[in-house]
Amino acid sequence: MSFAVDANGLDVPDQLRSQLAADDVAARLVAKDATLWGPEAESEAAIRLGWLDLPATSREVVARLADLRAELAAEGLDRVVLCGMGGSSLAPEVICRTAGVPLVVLDTTDPGQVSAAMADLDRTVVVVSSKSGGTVETDSQRRAFISAFAAAGLDEKEIGARFVVVTDPGSPLSETAAAMGARAVFLADPNVGGRYSALSAFGLVPSALAGVDVGALLDEAEELAARLAEPGNPALELGIALGGAFRAGRDKLALADGSGSPIQGFGDWAEQLIAESTGKEGRGILPVVLESADAPGAQADDVLLAVVGDGAPARQPSLGVTGPLGAQFLGWEYATAVAGRVLGINPFDQPNVTESKDNTNRILGEGLPVDPPAAKIGAIEIRGSGGALDGVDLSAHDGVVLALDALLSAIPPRGYLAVMAYLDREQDAAAGELRALLARRTEHAVTFGWGPRFLHSTGQYHKGGPQVGAFLQVTGVVDQDLPVPDRDFDFATLQAAQAAGDRKALADRGRPLLHLHLTDRAAGLAQLRDVLA
Structure with a gap:
């Protein structure tokens, strides 16, 4: 077909x-005519069109990946964990889901989800994937896995052999990979942006190691490429x-x-x-x-x-x-x-992506903000900004649903609601039901994103697109934290700082934002479903 x-x-x-x-x-x-998007975009476009060649140029890694998979299998390493964000993780996840092949995708800073990914270490190989080589989530995950392998009794050389790295030439991660003795390093085409990298090493390496026939994937793309x-x-x-x-x-x-x-x-x-x-x-x-x-x-x-x-x-x-x-x-x-x-825009830049990252780094240095809740109802603490709670009687028995309805009412004409859940995508999967429940209560579009995953995706649109969004952020108490080795923060603090940094970016734009913090995640999500049902 x-x-x-x-x-x-x-x-x-x-x-x-x-x-x-x-x-x-x-x-x-x-x-690859870089003038297609106007003079202001030309310099960026000139170095971002390599994705057009990938159906052909990516074939050079297919045989190498087959050999590496066989080598890993011979050592009993048949469980692949991918540490990556945005363009480094989204394509492999779709590829493996479509092929029915298991792949553990770790694109979170939630300590519970990170800890759960460290199961079955005796048969685990970790793919660390970052175009820039400096992604804080991915670096933190890499450090945590090194610590976990060491605790399991592996020596430094054995630990290095459990890692496969995908990055751009000359990135800090390429240097780190050499220093730690990574088993294999795949250098991607630097003329391909992260979100256009599905058919590059970023999409193919973890997918092939997990068991997908990536050569067939390239065949499918090449058939279309001949007609473009x-x-x-x-x-x-x-x-x-x-x-x-x-x-x-x-x-x-x-x-x-x-x-x-x-x-x-x-x-x-x-x-x-x-x-x-x-x-x-x-x-x-x-x-x-x-x-x-x-x-x-x-x-x-x-x-x-x-x-x-x-x-x-x-x-x-x-x-x-x-x-x-x-x-x-x-x-x-x-x-x-x-x-x-x-x-009439440049489709290859992302001018607003770094804003929340910069806010996060500032908060990690200065400490988490102190922000007392406006109310606590059941297992939910309620906070708001940008007028989201104006006129809402939070003392009422149904204060949570009143706050949610007020947020929906704050969506402007032709606007949208973005639900942003800084939770465990596996254990708190019920949060994903909130999108449809809220969409039934409004005529406006409702999106859902797991944090910080969405910061590398729709986060750009939230800040740089039309300012017609209203925002629901859901966070939750952390029962068991996980340290980030050789860093001044743990995963819970990093997750909380990312949520706070994103709140600040939206508050600076005056956007209505409702922040619901779950003092008990399971109970809080059940409470939310009940009030919306």
């Missing part, structure tokens, strides 16, 4: 398609649909896996690609990842529904994007670059 786009009820102006054809966008993009210079190719049509919908006022893109599709969790990867590429300069396309095509959240007149793996659903307007996973990766990357041109 080849990559194809089926538009249902989406009226794209002929002028847009004609203009892109007249500008020869398809052929110029394949030729053609006018009217399906990836171009997808980009036109995204850009045309935006111009028509549909600046939210609801993403769902098709019910009959083998592709699993594609929206989690596409979310970063689209939000971080387009959400800047006060505009952008907001991806809304749905639990299914029928889930609440795709009905508003500012939303376009896209179903991946099936034809277009009956709901109008909608898109059906069919094709195998490798082609989906390449097709959506190409389409996002095209949409960037339509929106």
